[in-house]
Amino acid sequence: MSEPLHAHPVDPERVAHARARLPSREDAAQLTSVLSLMADPTRARVLFALDMVEELCVGDLALALESNEDAVGYALRLLRTAGLVTNRKQGRVVYYRLADGFPEPLRDHCLRQLIALTETSTPEDD
Amino acid sequence: MSEPLHAHPVDPERVAHARARLPSREDAAQLTSVLSLMADPTRARVLFALDMVEELCVGDLALALESNEDAVGYALRLLRTAGLVTNRKQGRVVYYRLADGFPEPLRDHCLRQLIALTETSTPEDD
DNA sequence: CCGTTACCGGGACGTCCGTGCGGGTAGCCA
DNA sequence: TGGCTACCCGCACGGACGTCCCGGTAACGG
Numbered sequence: 001m002s003e004p005l006h007a008h009p010v011d012p013e014r015v016a017h018a019r020a021r022l023p024s025r026e027d028a029a030q031l032t033s034v035l036s037l038m039a040d041p042t043r044a045r046v047l048f049a050l051d052m053v054e055e056l057c058v059g060d061l062a063l064a065l066e067s068n069e070d071a072v073g074y075a076l077r078l079l080r081t082a083g084l085v086t087n088r089k090q091g092r093v094v095y096y097r098l099a100d101g102f103p104e105p106l107r108d109h110c111l112r113q114l115i116a117l118t119e120t121s122t123p124e125d126d
Numbered sequence: 127m128s129e130p131l132h133a134h135p136v137d138p139e140r141v142a143h144a145r146a147r148l149p150s151r152e153d154a155a156q157l158t159s160v161l162s163l164m165a166d167p168t169r170a171r172v173l174f175a176l177d178m179v180e181e182l183c184v185g186d187l188a189l190a191l192e193s194n195e196d197a198v199g200y201a202l203r204l205l206r207t208a209g210l211v212t213n214r215k216q217g218r219v220v221y222y223r224l225a226d227g228f229p230e231p232l233r234d235h236c237l238r239q240l241i242a243l244t245e246t247s248t249p250e251d252d
Numbered sequence: 253c254c255g256t257t258a259c260c261g262g263g264a265c266g267t268c269c270g271t272g273c274g275g276g277t278a279g280c281c282a
Numbered sequence: 283t284g285g286c287t288a289c290c291c292g293c294a295c296g297g298a299c300g301t302c303c304c305g306g307t308a309a310c311g312g
């Protein structure tokens with residue numbers, strides 16, 4: 001059989017310690033769903049752009065990212081659905097910006113920190 | 127034609143501003159590749175666990191996560207390949223821990239901040 | 253009023269990713 | 283030495299994801 005019956009922990013203390021304060025699968029899923037949203041080049045760059053210039057319409061966003069409207073539109077749809085960005089419609093132009101409730105830790109600690117990361121270089125990926 | 131020729135930016139200033147300091151696609155890709163590694167419930171929880179108890183072997187890790195060895199093994203393989211964790215083999219047991227070069231910003235600002243996020247609650251996901 | 257622009261939405265397709273399964277190796281124990 | 287344990291690896295399947303393509307709607311302009 002290949003199914004694990006690793007019935008005897010090697011270090012039961014640590015197992016208990018870890019298991020006790022580990023996020024539940026649901027919490028982890030919720031967390032990773034947010035991370036997944038940022039874990040895409042297009043969406044991440046959309047967020048970066050909006051973090052910098054506050055507000056942009058779809059076409060301009062596509063221009064700034066040097067991408068096409070399809071990709072940007074799809075990215076915005078997901079971000080909007082998740083509540084990370086909001087839109088304001090003026091005439092036939094739709095302006096997007098980071099949502100008011102955009103998680104500050106994400107913005108301050110992740111978005112910006114991670115940009116710094118890429119500037120120095122991430123860990124070796126060999 | 128469906129292809130956008132949105133030739134005239136609505137707000138050229140902001141477009142230029144954003145485009146100028148936007149991470150390149152490669153940088154973004156590199157960044158998101160790291161994020162993608164964390165954007166998975168199993169891998170994220172593995173990292174959380176290792177951040178707490180410093181060192182765990184594969185079987186114990188599976189126990190702590192209440193997962194199976196297959197999932198954990200696969201997660202560890204990717205994390206190891208990316209250089210985010212290191213392993214130490216003692217007898218037939220392999221102990222894993224966060225790599226020395228584990229990006230501190232990731233650890234301090236993301237891992238822990240994000241755990242706090244899930245405890246209070248993430249943004250509305252309606 | 254007709255055409256164009258800016259954007260949204262759905263469907264189809266190719267691709268990647270995580271999981272489960274089976275087999276393989278190295279170390280322990282009797 | 284033989285069996286068992288802890289772990290790694292490769293493969294095939296299913297599902298999710300992103301992109302392309304097309305049609306649809308609402309606003310502006312002549």
